[in-house]
Each structure stands twice: as C-alpha cells, then as structure tokens.
Amino acid sequence: MSTINFYAGPAILAKEVLEEAKQGIENFAGMGLSILEISHRSKQFVEVLDEARARVRSLLNLPTEYDVLFLTGGASSQFYMTAMNLLNENDKAGYINTGAWSTKAIKEAKLFGTIDEVASSKDKNFSYVPKGYEIDPSYRYLHFTSNNTIYGTQFKSLPTTDVRLIADMSSDIFSRPIDVRRYDIIYAGAQKNLGPSGTTLVIVKKDILNKVNRQIPSMLNYQTHIDKGSSFNTPPVYAIYVSLLSLRWLENNGGIQGLQKRNEEKAALLYNEIDRNPLFEGTAAVEDRSLMNVCFLPKNEAHTSVFIEKAAQAGCVGIGGHRSVGGFRASIYNAMPKAGVQALVDVMQEFEKENA
C-alpha cells in the first residue's frame, strides 16, 4: 500500500519529481558531484536558475515588466518586505483579512505605513471570503491571501478596484490562471504547490521599486535580487532545483489550464462526497470553497480521531484539521493525483457503511 500525502505543507510532490530529485543527490548533470555540493556559480546551476525563472515566466505568461525571484524566508518574510519596499511612512495600504496569514501580514506591514483592514471574515472564524466592501482608491496597494490553507477558503474573483494588488499565493500558485497585470507583487512559499520548503517565489513589477525614502538592507531590497538574478548571496540551490523539476512536471501535465481542470475535478469529487455523506459536513461557505484545502467536520465529534485513524490505515495521511478549525483537512495541491482523492472518498464511504 502506498502512502497518500494530504499534509497542508510542506506537501506532496509528484513521484517523477522525487525520482529525479534523488538522482541529483548522487550525480548532478554528469558532474560526478552531488547537487548538494556544487557551486551556485557553476554553469550547471546557473542553467537551473535560468530555466526555473523562464518556466515561471512562460507558465504565467509574465509580461517583460515583471521579474521572477527565488528568495528565502518564506511568505513570512514577504509580509514585511512588501511593505518595507513599497510604503513610505505616510502611505496607506488596504488589507483583506481572511485568516491567520493575513493577520500576520497586517501586523508586519504596520511597521512601515498606515494599514487599513478593509474587510475581515473573523466574525465567522474565517469560514468565508468577504465581499461588498469599499476600497479607498488612494491605497498604495491592496493585499490579500488568495487561498487560506487553514480554513479552506479561496478567492474566486479579484476584488473590484483599480488599486494595485499584492497577493500571498503560497497555497494556490500555479493551480489556476492569474491576471498578472493587476498585481505589483505575487509571492509564494514553495512548499505547497511548487517544491520543497526552503525557497520563496516572488514575482515583482520592476517599476514599483526605489520609490520609498527609508534605507533598506541589501538583502531586503527586491532591487538587489533583480540586479543579481537571485544570486546576490548563495541561493538555496537544492530547493530551487526541485522547484524546477516541479515546474517541468507542471508543463508536462497540461500546464496551468490542464492543472486547473484536474484541480476542479479533484475538488468536486471530494466536496460531492462531503455533501452527500450524512456523516460529514464542509466548514467553508460553499461559494468560497478552496480547490486546494478541503476542510470538513464529522457530524459526530467522537468520529474525529476514529476517522483519522481509519484513513491512515488506508494510507491517507495528514488529514487532521488545523486546531483552530478542528475535524479534517485534505490538502489536494497540484501534485495530488485524482486517484489519491478517490482513495479518501472510498474511506469516507466505507466509514459511512460501518457507522450506518
């Protein structure tokens, strides 16, 4: 029996990606050395980095005015770097609060400008995406978290505004098309839809930089990394390499369009079962349900640990819900095959029979 990985992140990688990732440890690009011990200035790694950046460009149809960076420090570092690079002390920015990560982004941004929480779904434990709020057109930018891993909600359309957008897409990057031109910055920790932990993808519109007064340490200035092609300092070589393998896999599996279709099918399969099966119920507002993180509860609370155990026996691991929501969470990112979701649905149906 194989293990099916439903963890929320670090998360499932495709079998083909892992196979190549392993070979690179032994002998990379015929160098007779492991990729873990080669110079980041070697021709072979420069090619990896160039190809990774080019593939992000082509997968997202990035216009030339955007640059692609592979940094470190996760989305947690982007929470302050975005504001630090874009806001003068008297500038205002709007933030939509859809959960724990948005809340952290707001907290860190407040060190650098005036931050308005324009909308929040905190009143219902972040189980929906706010709608119908006003956006001050003077905001330097509007920040939102496109997919909320903990609560299983996802923005299905962009906020109605002409204000420039910044989005944390850590948990749904590459899962669906993006209207890139509306964004100043898109960032994503790699460890959900892109690769292993250890690198952060940042897409930045170049002409927005160098407009704030404060002095910014070199490592925290996006311009530094643009100028040096993500190699101002030693980049996280292996995390970038595995991300490249994943980007190749994305392209070979239908690209963004193909993945979107498959992601919709996978999510429909699981949500249909949740809605049909009398033992379970979804937690997120139906119209805001995430295609990436499917959160659901047992109708009988005593079933929580029993079902997690039963799922684990069938090879489905990582389905415990986040403590702030409880119940179950199945993370079905890009790399999750439809058969993996079907296996979980099978467990749910067996569980129904046993508890009829």
Add this chain to the structure above:
Amino acid sequence: MSTINFYAGPAILAKEVLEEAKQGIENFAGMGLSILEISHRSKQFVEVLDEARARVRSLLNLPTEYDVLFLTGGASSQFYMTAMNLLNENDKAGYINTGAWSTKAIKEAKLFGTIDEVASSKDKNFSYVPKGYEIDPSYRYLHFTSNNTIYGTQFKSLPTTDVRLIADMSSDIFSRPIDVRRYDIIYAGAQKNLGPSGTTLVIVKKDILNKVNRQIPSMLNYQTHIDKGSSFNTPPVYAIYVSLLSLRWLENNGGIQGLQKRNEEKAALLYNEIDRNPLFEGTAAVEDRSLMNVCFLPKNEAHTSVFIEKAAQAGCVGIGGHRSVGGFRASIYNAMPKAGVQALVDVMQEFEKENA
C-alpha cells in the same frame, strides 16, 4: 576516477552524508514519504531539528545561556540582523575588515549605528590578518570574519579586548575549538563546513536581546526564533536534515578535536608542497594561512589555466582562484579527506616534473 571537490562553497560533503541524504528523499524515517514532502510539525522532523540543535550544543560545549538557531538568508542576512538587533542608533561597534565579506558586513551594519573600521588589511589585498590595533572599550561589540574564503587567511587568535565578539564563521565553523563565552553571536552559512546551502546556523547569547528601541519585523528578531525553536515559519527542512547528517558525521569522525588535527595535517601537506615546489607560491601571510582555503599562484602566470586543466583531468575540480586574487584556491573543509589533498599534491609534483 572519482571527482574531488575543491569548490569554495557550496562545498564538499562526506560520502556517507550524501548516501543518507539520498535515502531520505526516497523514504524518510519509515514514513513512506520523502523528507521533501513532510510537515515541519511532524514528530519526525521535530526530532531532526531538536537533534541538530543538541549536536551543535554538544560539539561546541555551549553554555545554557546560548541558543542555537537554524535560519535562512545566509551570512548576508546576519550582516544586518546582528546590528539591527544589537545596536541603538547612538551605539558604536567595531569591525575588522579582512575582505569582501567583512566589507559587506560593515556596509549593512551602518544602517543601524556608528560603525568603526578598527583595522583593515585592504592595503595588501587582504592577504593578512591585521594585528596591533586599538579597540575602543565602549564598543557594543567587535565583529570579525574568522576565515576569509577568498584570500585564504584565518584568525589564529582572538583580538585582545574585553569587548564582546561577533563572528562570521561561515567558512571555518566546526573546524577547530571556539572559546564560545567571548561571543555574543556566532553565525555561519551552512554551505561550507556544515551542509548544503539553504540554512544558516546562528548561535546567540540570549540575554543580549530586546535592548534596542527600534521595532523589528518578527522574522528579523532573534527572539522570535528562540521562542519558536527555529519554527516560527516553515524552516528549510531538507537543508537542516542534511546539516544534521553532517553533524553526526563530525561526531563520528573525532569531533572538533579530531577534525582540527586532520585539518592541520591536510593544510600542512598542501602548504609544504606549495613552499617546496618551485612552480608555485602562497598568497597569504604565512602566519595567517587558512586551514580551510589554500590560495596559491603559479610563478609563471601562463601556467594558470594549464594547471587547472591538468588538475581537472586528475579529478580535482573547483581549484580556480577567486578573480580578485587569481591563481588557485583549494578549499579543504572538514569533509575533504586527506587523500583528496594528496591527490592534488600529486598533480603539483607531476606538473613540476613536466615543467622542469
């Protein structure tokens, strides 16, 4: 013929470390999952992180008042984080300038306080370590780079002062004993003596924190990472795991004392050949020669590319010197076996015969 890795960083890892690193990609700790796709909150990874921190403690005999962090962003991030966390705007700190990395550390620290360059070896292209300078006892700290990768110099004794020390030990951590109690902070990018690129070891004396007035983003405050045991955000799981494998290997190969002895033997073997062989000469002041990065020049400049080619044919790769010094640089970090150094010495002797 096997390839012998003399790159300056990312650098050689022990064969045993690479073998285990590869196995973790396939199936980690019997989980049926790759270490690249497991949660950083899983019991299995928490054990990795705990063991890595404990091994650093025991290898360096760290007193309890110090904490061990595994961060990201390299030494380049520590250049500003150290000053940001320790200096108020009116505080002064002293820096010893022994090369490119010290120069960068000075530049970044200047954003946060008054920085005095107390000594520099720039007058002779950083080919020696300054001595006999005055250190203002009012400095909040004195910063130095213990080993200078580019120029092949290394501090053989600590500066004579009661001022607290901060050191960038990226290229000689774990290569010799350290008098830890004299330091407030020790930091090291992993990719030379510890592991692959992607994580940075930081050893910090806990009572020095929370004494500056400025507001610091959570990710940049050492206190955050101490409070959360290096898991405030998703840590670079694999880079930390491979570093742990390396720490185990260090312990199994004589610990710091055993490595120091071996490092001294390896360096003596190579420096003796440089001094004996009429075709070569060392670049660093003899008393400051690094045990980690051995820099040397051909007496006949036309020999540079010929010798690099000849060495490569014998499997010795990565021996080209940094452009600011030229010639050759053999990086012989902890993981370099004595036989690797002997192989290079053999090439030098053959080269001598051919060019007699």
